[in-house]
Amino acid sequence: MTIFLLVVSLLYALFTLTLWVTWLRLPTVQTTKTVPNGPRITVVIPVRNEANTISQLLDDLSQQTYPNFEVIVADDSSTDATLSIVQQYVPRAPYALRPLPLSNEHTASPKKRAITQSIALATGDLILTTDGDCRVGPGWLTAFATCHVQTGAKLISGPVTFTTEQTIFDSLQIVEFSSLIGTGACTMTLGFPTMCNGANLCYVNEVFAEVGGFAGVDHLASGDDEFLMHKIADRYPYGVQFLKNPDAIVRTQPHHSWRAFYNQRKRWASKWRAYNSILPSLLAVFVFLSNAAPVIAVWGWWLGFLNGNVTLVVIGLKAIPEFLFLRQVLVFLQKKSSVGIIPLTQLIYPIYVLFFGLVAQGKGYVWKGRTLR
Known part of the structure; x- marks a missing residue:
């Protein structure tokens, strides 16, 4: 023993x-005010019952320094005012904003369905996913566009953390989550990617179709991020990158109840049995x-x-x-x-x-x- x-x-x-x-050796991607020949980006936001937060994210997107993008908000049958808020935001959005109402049909993975249907309508060269309760800085899109132009990466994983640390429980979640982000970043850099987070994930539109999207893992409720990353890494062994840039950080709310924390961590932990x-x-x-x-x-x-x-x-x-x-x-x-x-x-x-x-x-x-x- x-x-x-x-x-x-x-x-x-x-x-x-x-x-x-x-x-320590992972270089920070340096950004500039403009990105010559920058790709068009489609921001995909799958939402369900995010009425309290979605307008803040849409406001953040209005402040982006990168101009060549559109936004698709795929509403998964919200029972609150989420869809109405997005629809009312359309006339004043300084970018192309498309609400996408989804039917309330039964599906094993609602989030994968939302992303797949959004990508079918996307005009962007790059797909960039985040969640309706997230916040992004003005240089968010510029950081991803720069990284893609500089590296030619097929999939770019971005950093995620929490917005506030008002309680010990918040701080514990921040530290625990940082270990996941850091480990994912380093294993990508070392050539064997293990994890990423769909709240800040970018990939080439054509590559999503090339690897068959979520086919083969669409029966699993979780894994819209990691399973796709593994499929792309199998096809392009050196095509998966982590974006180490403060402007690329996405912030989301920590869980304030044990039940919500429990269900999320159980969902994450349940994925390991399905890895190919x-x-x-x-x-x-x-x-x-x-x-x-x-x-x-x-x-x-x-x-x-x-x-x-x-x-x-x-x-x-x-x-x-x-x-x-x-x-x-x-x-x-x-x-x-x-x-x-x-x-x-x-x-x-x-x-x-x-x-x-x-x-x-x-x-x-x-x-x-x-x-x-």
Whole structure:
């Protein structure tokens, strides 16, 4: 048992230090005021019951410094005033804004359907997806257009964080989410992409059709981002990039209730069984074991069958490299105030990972007022 815990912890430390060094070496994409021969961008926003937030996002899009874009808001049978708000915004929008009402038919993946139907109407060379509760800065589109022109990437993953940190729960979510963003960015850079986020994801319109869109994964409620990324990465091994640029950051609201947080994390955790590529599945198992190691070590020390020094080594091999990595990602995401919460997150996170790793084995969760599988 001692050897197993030390080996797992050492491998995790090496993995995390590799991520830290990769993040430090990842260049920041520099933007300019204009993008010569910049692509036309179609912003796709799938929404359901976002009446409280959608107008703020539409206002943000009105402030964009990049002019060549259109916006499609695909309303998935909202039961509030979301669609009406978007329709009323059309006359005053300084960009082409198209509301797309969707029928209330049953579908296994409402979000994939919304994106697919939006892309069928899109005139953009690039598709850029975000969510109706997100906020973007004025240089958002310019950053993606610049990255595409400079790299020729087929898929560009952008950074996502949360808007506010009013409570400890908010800060814990910010730190936890930064680990996902940072890990996704670094694994892309290292050549084996594992994760991305549909709240800030860009891909070439023609490539979406070339890889068959969501065909093959359209029976899964989640994964409109990662499964598509893996399909594109399989076709274009060097065509997937992370956009490290502060202007590209998208901000969304943290969850304020345990139930909403629980359902989202269960939805995320349930995806790993459906990966065709073995790497994301291996990473999920590895992270599970790495977070189990300190829990087992503390439990073993408490019961008296594990040496206290071994327990401290296991904890240190996880905590120190993690802190170095997470601090750098949080500073980039302009969340330096949450750096002090990292130790508390590290204390809670192993139990969190074990809990959702087990919960994800069950099927079904509630999302946007619907029960999905």
